[in-house]
Amino acid sequence: MREQNQKLALQFKNVDFHYKNDAGGIPILKNMNLSVADGEFVSIIGASGSGKSTIFRLIVGLEEQTGGSIYLNEKRVTDRSGKVGYMPQQDLLMPWRTVQQNAALPLELHKESRLGRRAVPDLLEAFGLKGYEDKYPHELSGGMRQRVSFLRATLSGSNVLLLDEPFSALDAMTRLFMQEWLLEQWEEQQSTILFITHDISEALFLSDRIFVITDTPFTTLKEIEVPLERPRRQQDSDKKEVMKLKNNLLEQFRMRV
Amino acid sequence: MKNYLYSIILITVFLMIWEAGARFVHASFILPAPTEIAIKLWELKAELLLYHLPVTLAVIAIGLGISLVLGVILAISMNISETLEKAIYPILITSQTIPIIALAPIFVLWFGYSIWSKVIVTIIITFFPITVSTFDGFRSTSKELKELFQTLGASKRQLFFKLEVPSALPSFFSGLKVAVPMSVIGAAIGEWLGAQAGLGYFSRRMMTQFNGAGVFAPIVVLSLIGILLFITVVLLEKYILKWRRS
Numbered sequence: 001m002r003e004q005n006q007k008l009a010l011q012f013k014n015v016d017f018h019y020k021n022d023a024g025g026i027p028i029l030k031n032m033n034l035s036v037a038d039g040e041f042v043s044i045i046g047a048s049g050s051g052k053s054t055i056f057r058l059i060v061g062l063e064e065q066t067g068g069s070i071y072l073n074e075k076r077v078t079d080r081s082g083k084v085g086y087m088p089q090q091d092l093l094m095p096w097r098t099v100q101q102n103a104a105l106p107l108e109l110h111k112e113s114r115l116g117r118r119a120v121p122d123l124l125e126a127f128g129l130k131g132y133e134d135k136y137p138h139e140l141s142g143g144m145r146q147r148v149s150f151l152r153a154t155l156s157g158s159n160v161l162l163l164d165e166p167f168s169a170l171d172a173m174t175r176l177f178m179q180e181w182l183l184e185q186w187e188e189q190q191s192t193i194l195f196i197t198h199d200i201s202e203a204l205f206l207s208d209r210i211f212v213i214t215d216t217p218f219t220t221l222k223e224i225e226v227p228l229e230r231p232r233r234q235q236d237s238d239k240k241e242v243m244k245l246k247n248n249l250l251e252q253f254r255m256r257v
Numbered sequence: 258m259k260n261y262l263y264s265i266i267l268i269t270v271f272l273m274i275w276e277a278g279a280r281f282v283h284a285s286f287i288l289p290a291p292t293e294i295a296i297k298l299w300e301l302k303a304e305l306l307l308y309h310l311p312v313t314l315a316v317i318a319i320g321l322g323i324s325l326v327l328g329v330i331l332a333i334s335m336n337i338s339e340t341l342e343k344a345i346y347p348i349l350i351t352s353q354t355i356p357i358i359a360l361a362p363i364f365v366l367w368f369g370y371s372i373w374s375k376v377i378v379t380i381i382i383t384f385f386p387i388t389v390s391t392f393d394g395f396r397s398t399s400k401e402l403k404e405l406f407q408t409l410g411a412s413k414r415q416l417f418f419k420l421e422v423p424s425a426l427p428s429f430f431s432g433l434k435v436a437v438p439m440s441v442i443g444a445a446i447g448e449w450l451g452a453q454a455g456l457g458y459f460s461r462r463m464m465t466q467f468n469g470a471g472v473f474a475p476i477v478v479l480s481l482i483g484i485l486l487f488i489t490v491v492l493l494e495k496y497i498l499k500w501r502r503s
Contacts, residue, residue, distance in 0.1 A: 060408040082410020092405050096423045096500045108419070109411045136500045156409060 007038040008074055009160050009192035010059065016067030017058060018217075027217040028054050031068070034211070034221060036194060038073075038159065041186060043195045043203035044221070046213030047253065052196045056162050059194070060086045072160065082110065085153035085161040085191075089168060091145040093137040099148050100124065100133040106156040120155070126188070127151045128181075143174045150182070154189065163195045167202070176234055179205055183232060200249050204228075205237050214252065224249075289469035297470035298477060305459065305478055312455040316372060316444040317482070320379025324436060327380070328387030329429075336395040336421070353385050358446060365451035375447030375455070382443040383436040390432025394425030427501070430494040437490050441483040445476075 012034040018025035028051045036042050046052045057063040058070060061080030069076050072083055085106075093102045104120055124130055127147045137145055146166055153161050163182075167175045179202060186193055197203050203210045204226055211221035227241045236242070272291045279290035289297075298305070331349070335342040357378055364374040398421050406416050448457025456475040463471030495502070 062404055062407060081407055084408070086405065086408045088401060088405060090401065092399075092401055094402065094420070094423065096426075096498070098500075105419075106409050109406075109409050109415055138500075 008035050008071070009038040009040070010034075010036040010194070011071040011074070012058075012068065013071065014068035015058070015065045015070060017054065017063065017065050019063075029058075029065070030217040030219050032219055032221075036160075036192060038192055039190055040209065041183075041193045041195065041207050042209050042211065043197055043207040044211045044213065045197055045200060045203050045249075048198065049216075050213045051216050051218065052213060053164060056086070056164055056194070056196060059160075059162060060084055082156070083158060083160075085156035085158045087146075087149050087153040087161065087163045087166050089165045091137070091142075091149040093145055093148055093152075095137055098134045098136055099129055099140070102137065103129075103148055103151040103155060105152055110157075123151055123154065127185070141174075142170050143178055146170065146178060147181075150185070154185075154191070159190075160192045160194070163193060165196050165198070168197075168199075175202075180234065182206065183230075187231065200246055200253075201237060204242055204246055205232065205234065212249065212252070286467040286469045289473055293470040294473040294477065298474040301471070301474055305456065305475055309454055309456045309459045309475065310478060310482075312372075312452075313444050313448065313457065313479070314482070316375040316379060316447060316455065317440050317486075319372065320376045320443060321383060321436065321440045323376065324380050324384040324387055324440070325433075328384045328432070328436075329391055331384075331388045332391035332395060332425075335392050342392075349385065349388060352381065355381070357381055357443075358450070361447060361450040364447075370451055370453050374451060375444055378447035378450075379440050379443035382446075383440045386432045386435040386439070387429070388432075390428045390435070391425055394428030395421055397428065398424040427498060430490065430498065433490050434487065434494075437486045438483040441479055441486070445479055 012032055015029050015032045016027070017029040017032075018027040034055075044052050044055065054063065058065055059080065061083070070080070071077070072080065077083055094105075097105075100120065103124065104117070107117055107120070121133075124133055127150070129144065129147060129151070132140065132144065137148070140148070150161075150163070150166065153163070167178050170178060182193075183206065195203070195206060205228075207226050210224040210226065212224065213221060224245065226245070228236055228239070276290050276292060279285070279288045279293070282288050285293055331345060335345055361374070361378050364377050368374040368377070402420055402424075403416065406420055411419070444455070445457035445460075448455035449461050452458035456479050460472050460475045463475075
């Protein structure tokens with residue numbers, strides 16, 4: 001099992017948020033607190049429209065909270081653009097760029113030191129993309145495109161990575177392998193991952209902790225610890241205590257649908 | 258080449274019918290046979306290609322060049338500012354309702370028989386497809402990718418050059434492919450209405466002499482220029498947008 005130190009990678013302190021509209025806005029976050037330790041793998045699950053993505057949009061700086069503050073690596077950051085790695089739901093690769101050019105976009109935008117660039121070939125290999133450097137996105141499989149997208153998020157240089165339902169468009173089989181692969185990469189790179197999903201099994205297999213969103217607006221998120229050792233294999237998801245958790249969660253959501 | 262086989266067959270049949278019809282009517286000042294045109298073209302080759310062609314090419318090149326710069330600048334301005342878009346777009350559409358042929362004599366009055374009267378006609382015809390399609394291209398930039406660039410902390414300048422320009426390129430080329438053959442038409446119309454040299458001018462002069470084959474010969478050359486320019490744009494497009502291949 002991977003060691004977690006007590007340092008916090010991400011923290012929400014009394015955060016309020018509502019989207020602006022004519023009626024003054026519907027509150028989504030109310031006085032919300034949340035903290036994620038450095039090196040943790042945390043999932044957020046909730047029905048669609050429950051505000052999962054809003055949390056991400058706040059963290060990456062696409063939205064500004066209306067109250068409270070957000071801390072990254074224990075520092076209060078007001079302009080968060082460029083500070084966290086973000087992997088969106090669709091792979092969002094640019095069709096006119098090759099695999100390598102797509103992945104290296106963050107380095108290009110930040111005029112990073114040469115050291116950053118030099119890391120690219122090694123990472124391409126580690127991500128199973130060796131030999132595909134000069135291919136265009138449309139020549140790749142769905143799983144590969146997601147790996148490029150994840151590599152791009154990694155190359156943003158941040159220790160905090162936000163993954164927004166990254167595997168939802170993949171077929172079931174590819175999805176299982178990508179989950180295992182993601183865990184390997186996470187352990188290798190010692191990053192902190194926040195993972196949005198609406199798939200309960202996926203959340204249970206991947207995470208240390210799961211935040212469950214049931215009501216909007218929400219103040220605290222229901223928190224669930226996953227009773228599984230690491231490293232994990234897909235088979236581990238069949239353990240009794242995990243199955244029990246899964247059924248509990250399913251029951252909770254059933255009431256809301 | 259195989260792709261063009263059917264068009265070649267169709268054109269051959271068409272030319273044969275034309276040839277037969279022309280020989281039957283036997284009035285070459287109205288309907289010259291394709292063979293007569295070909296012979297005329299050969300007789301006039303030096304005059305057409307060395308004297309009139311360069312004049313027309315200059316009109317096309319200057320007209321298209323200015324259209325390109327003007328069209329792209331207009332598209333960028335409309336993309337940057339909504340106010341500019343609201344101000345410019347209606348005028349753009351209106352400019353296309355102007356009957357150019359009726360206005361061209363006025364350009365001749367203004368600019369005389371100089372090259373500019375023809376260049377203006379060419380610009381008015383060609384800048385529209387370039388502007389509109391380039392603008393549409395900018396607007397087609399994916400909102401999600403824009404947000405991704407924002408999350409990566411990209412500057413406005415980086416967003417423009419690394420995202421918006423590449424997003425707009427395919428549409429820009431579509432516009433250019435429409436504009437290029439039109440530039441030939443524009444140059445020919447301009448020369449028809451007032452010039453002392455050029456393929457359009459030559460065609461008109463032959464008309465006044467009831468020389469049917471002489472009217473058609475420069476038109477064949479004009480049409481070939483159009484085709485060649487179009488092919489050039491397609492090749493350039495294939496090279497620049499090489500990611501679209503396969």
